[in-house]
Amino acid sequence: MEGILARELGLKEVLPENTIKTLVPQVEVDREVKPAPSRYRNEIAKYIIRRSSDCKLCGKCAQVCPHGVHVLKPGYKLFSAPHLNVCIGPSCQKTDHYCIDLCPNKALQMVENPMLKSMGDYRWTPDMLMATWKMAETGEAPLPEYGYDYETGASGGGFDRLRFKFPEKPPVELQDDDIDTSIILNRRNDGRPQVKIDVPWYGGGMSFGSVSNVIQLSKARAATAFNTFTCTGEGGYMERMKPYDDHVITQIATGLFGVREETIQRVRIVEFKYAQGAKPGLGGHLLADKVTPTVAKMRETVLGISLFSPFPFHSVYSIEDHQKHMDWIKHVNRRTLIATKVSTPNDVDMVAVGSYSAGTHIVHLDGGYGGTGAAPDIAKKNIAMPIEYAIVKVHRFLEQEGIRDKVTLIASGGLRTSHDIAKAIALGADGVVVGTSELVALGCIRCSRCESGRGCPRGIATTDPELAKDIDLDWGTQRIINMYAAWRKELVEILKRLGLRSVSELRGRTDLLMHLDYTNDSETHP
Amino acid sequence: MPKKYHIETKKIAPRLPKRGKFGIVDWREDCAQCHNCVKKACVYDRYRQEMQYIKNLDEFNSMFFECMGCFSCVQKCTKGLLALTVNPEYERMGNGYFTPDIILTTWNQAETAGIPVSGAGYRGKFTGSGFDSMWTDMSEIVRPTRDGIHGREYISTSVDIGRKPKLLSFENNKLTTTLPPLVDLPVPIIIEMFPEKYHFPNLIPMLLAVAVKTGTMIIVDWKYHHLLGAYEENHLSNIIFYLDKETPLPPPDILKKLRLIEIVDSDRIEQRINEIKAVNPELVVSIRVELDACGEQRSIELAHHPFIEVIHIVSDINGNQTGAEKPKFIKDMTRIIHTSLVKDGIRDEITLIASGGIALAEHMAKEIICGADVITINMPLLIGLECRFCKNCRDGFACPAKIETITAEYGIGRMTNLIAVWHDQLIEVMGAMGMREARRLRGETGRALFFEDLEEETFGRHFGKRIRA
Missing domain, CATH: 3.30.70.20 (Alpha-Beta Plaits)
Structure with a gap:
């Protein structure tokens, strides 16, 4: 069986003669919702x-x-x-x-x-955790009777204070099948494939090392089922990921761990990671305990030695340097799109425009409150702006520069539910990247101990073989598929209530939002 | 390249049972004795440690205070008998400003000297009051690299205290400006006096030892100088004696060995400064100004006097203006003073030391961004010694943390660890911002993001006027 790209575009037309053909038969994964009950004896x-x-x-x-x-x-x-x-x-x-x-x-x-009271936190309330587990189990949002207040968290700001202004009656009567939730990732019209994903989100980068093999594969299989993507994170590309090449983004981060031409040639999107929301400006750090023989082999490093991904790329000190990097990748893989992942500094709008002008297809903003892996507490809370502000700022600036429709703007960093996704799009993003939610679907309880000792006690953020055994690949895949399915249904419902035929129509529609802390008086404050 | 500033640290174990957040595991009746929780569920082996505890009852039972709250035992218990809840003793800690989370992280930092690291993203409120209403910036592409933190490049946290000339004059390629005395510190932290009610005499020599180990200075009320003992004579360069309005000057042989001295603000400060300078013209004098209703204005006024070198603005321990019904916060008062001095074109001539409300390393960085050259700390050091902020000492009762009985090794070690890890965190923040010098961080509000500004700029334009403070 050939991959989607091979089927749709024909590899011979796309790949230049000097490119090694590395594609292997691609696996298809069924999108069907099936029950995937909790793996714990006692559910909370x-x-x-x-x-x-x-x-x-x-x-x-x-x-x-x-x-x-x-x-x-x-x-x-x-x-x-x-x-x-x-x-x-x-x-x-x-x-x-x-x-x-x-x-x-x-x-x-x-x-x-x-x-x-001892579970969850301001951003992920107990209700939100339990509702996400429910979605992962059943593929449906929990019924209102359960009383889960899960559409917003309790952080007191940002998404948690934004609400949609749903009209009493939808302006247009639409059926579920009328709604298009897909987005296009290449708007540059540069001869490279457009790459359409069926839902306006893809999975965030989590390296092997930070999470187990099974977690990476579960994410990849769910992404395949929903014709979207998952990202390898920094740290190499497992052989076992090859059957899902068409739905994998490989990451080039500052440590260049596991980056090889062969892996770059396999994928449809290559992501340059400049920064990440969990620790903006600080690079990466894989603790020695997690550098197991397999991790060391894949990253081509030494067993048991901490690995630093420096900050920034030592070879990038300007937009021109950034362009040079992209040119290198575009040359190595003539069909791939480039995503540029940056954090949210004060001048994030300039960074986005600069990145577009250097040739990126996707600008991925990773806000300060996100992240799945271990990070210094001082960075998580204090460095760079929350994503809610960055989306508005960048969207507005791209519009002013007249390039809004030539670049795909993806947001991440603290998006937890389909409601957050819809709000992010209404603020100006084209789509989003999710990470923590996928882990919650797999049973993460956000105890924040991803970094300690052998790793995650829930068997997720670990490379310890004994702990990783807790999660079965089929179960993990199904849990994420179920959550995606529930999210898509909720998103369709939101669009229907707003009378919008596609998620693309929602982009930048701040007029459909209200903020609980504002007068929402758009006449006096256009 | 100058030798890199480095503080030697070592792990100093706690003396008391930790009060963890998840302190109570409720064993109910009907346990099947299957030992699932012991053998399988707890990856941290806490239950096995519990068994050990039962065998050795002479040790305190701290293991459940170290429960990580992963719920594995709760969810894997064969009969569903276990429940987990927040430790009520943990919730009782602190005073509202110094929260249980701040106290716990301070304990851990003082113990390990390690930067606190955790996973799964940020867990807190979107924003808050005080220092929680701002973020520091980061630099996306051009910045010192992480090597600045780990080796090759140098991020300097040094600061200078004293009056700086507005300009330098040269004649025949020779400097003709007389340079005023300056005190340089390798880290922008000074150890502040403790409020009278939190005064532990045994700590004073230890605090001096910490100042010496970390290369910084300690403010000591002259009336307690006898408590310094033998250290005083050897380490006068690390001591800032504080003189109240009526306190006579220290003897000339001491004044001559000091680098910095602090006097309280009064109507005779010019005379006091002249008396001090008459003995030691190289001695930098700091004026301590309480941030009461007049504090901001008084600080600005003082800065215009050419004989003033350093102004030390002091709020209460929670960073609030004193004596005000609706007190302003230290960061906002500092910004007002700093901005005013910038507008008047005299900011670079004056050094501003800020006290109060600095509870975490991030507060230090933010306070400097708001305009302070140097910050001081006292309560975090006390918390580092396992103080629970129970306020017993303040109310005249015995300290449950027995701080009056600590050994020098423990006290000096824990407090040194805390300053070292704050320094490391300052470097992390500066590294992310692309700042190479703490001196340049001062007043760099353009490299910070303030909640009010961001809200107005982004949401204000779409949603009207903000109606919630």
């Missing part, structure tokens, strides 16, 4: 039901609950641990099967799970 639930000693084990609760919260197995006298994660909480009170009221002995009590 929003509400818990306490059973007092007044319970006479009559089984009434198990009998009335249509969700299967109470478990009294046949032949057992005692209840098993309840499936609290499927309990819809106080909203059940309105129904005729509210176990708390129906219990003949009043032995049941429902309370909000006090453990939630």
Whole structure:
């Protein structure tokens, strides 16, 4: 089976004679949603039901609950641990099967799970974590009955204070199939492929070393299913990724770890990483513990020695130098697009325009509050501006320069939900990059211990073989596919309510947004 | 190339049980004794350590205070019996400004001298008050490289304290301007006096030792100079004696060995300065100005006097203006003073030292960006000694952290570690900004991003007027 690019464009026409043909048969992955339940025995639930000693084990609760919260197995006298994660909480009170009221002995009590206080944070609230898990499990956004307040976080600013101004009735009646969620990644009209992705997001760069093999592959397979991309991050390109070449972005970062002509020739997008939102201006640092024999081999380095990706590229001190780099890649791979990943400094608008003029196809802004890997705390909180500001600033400047439709603007750094994605696009981005959400779908609980010892206790950000065993490739793939599917449905719903036929129509439509901290008086403040 | 500034550090273990954020694991009845939590779930091996603790009851039970909050044991428990919650003792720490998170990270930094690192992105509020309402800039393409932090290039954190001439005059290629005395510090941190209520006499000689080890200086009230003991004579160049309005000058043999002295602001400062300079003309004099309702204006006024070299502006420990109903914050007051002096064309002649509210390394960088040349710290050093900010000492009760009994090795080591790691973090921030010198960082508000400005520039144009402070 040949790859999508090979099918659509014909390799012989695209590749020059001196280019090594490295494509291998590409694997197709089904986009179908299938159940992918939590890999943990005990799911964390929003509400818990306490059973007092007044319970006479009559089984009434198990009998009335249509969700299967109470478990009294046949032949057992005692209840098993309840499936609290499927309990819809106080909203059940309105129904005729509210176990708390129906219990003949009043032995049941429902309370909000006090453990939630120790879970999540201002940006990723417990509700947002649980809702994302639910989407990854079912492929659907959680029903309103569950009471998850997951569309915004509790950070008190940025996306969390923005809302869509949905009209009471959509201006145009649209069906789901009428809505186009795809975006084009090459708008330069430079003879290179346009490259269209079916959803306005792709997966962020996470190197092998920072996450396990299985995580990288799960991301790649989900990206393949949704005809979008995932990024290798810095640190090389695993052999096992080859069947997904058409959906992989390989990254050239300042350490140049794992960068080889052979890998550059395999992909449809090559990303230059100048900076990353988690640690803007500080380069990368893979701790010695994570430099296992496999990592060392792939990065062509020494086992157990910390690896620094310096900052910046030692060979780039101007836009012209940047262009030189891009020319090198464009020469090595005549079909590839170039993405330039930068952070969000004060002059991010100038950087974006400079990068466009140097020849990039995609300007990828990575805001200061994002990142999946380990980073100094001082950098995460304090350096560079949040992405919400950067999108507006860059979009506006690209428009002023008359080049807005010639470059694809991708935003990342703290986008957590489909609602954030839609807001980012309404602020001016064409699409977004997501990272943390994918990890949450795989069971990340954001304990922030990605860097310590053997790595992530949840088996995600680790190269420890024993910990990595916790995640199965099929399960990991399905969880991300399910989350993507739920997101796409939510995005379609947002577009339908706004009467927009495509996600591209949403770009820059700040008039469809309101900010809870402002007068939203556009007449006096155009 | 000058020798690179480096502070020797070593790990200094805590004396007391840590108060971790996730302190309580609730074992309920009905445990199946399967040991899943012990053998499999906890990758940090905390449960095995718990067993060890039970065997050796003479040690304190700190292992659960080090729970990482990964929920693995909770979710893998065979019978779903475990629950995790936030440690209420942890939540009680601090005073609102010095939050539990700040206290915990300070403890860790003082212990390890390592820059705090964590994963999974930023977890906090979008913005906040005080120093949380600004971000430092970074330079996307042209900047000193990370080698500046790790080797080849040099990012200097040195600062000069004193009056600088507005211009230099030359005649026949020779400098004819008389250069005023300057005190140079390798790091823009001075150790500040502790408020009277947080005064631990045993700390004073240790603080001096820290100042010596780190090459910086300590402000000591002259009335406590006897507490310095034998160190005083040997390290006068690291001491800044503070003189109250009525305090007589130290003896001339001491004044002659000092580099910097501080006097409180009063109506006789010119006379006091003349008396000091009469004994030691090379001694730089700092004027301590309390940032009360008149503090900003008084500082600006003082800066216009040609005999003033250094102004030390002092807010309360939380960085607030004193005695005001709606107090301004130190960063905003510093910006006003700095900007005013810039407008008057005299900013470079004066050194501005700022005190109060500097709780984290990032605050140091931000305060310098807002206009201070040097900052001072006191409370973070105390927290580094495992102070929990319980305020018992302030209220006259015994210190639960037993700070009065610490050994010199512990105290000097922890406080040195903290200054070293703050220095490292300052370099991280400067490296990201592309700044090679802390001197140039001062007042570089163009290399910072302020919440109000960004909101106005981006959202203000689309959403009207901001109605929430």
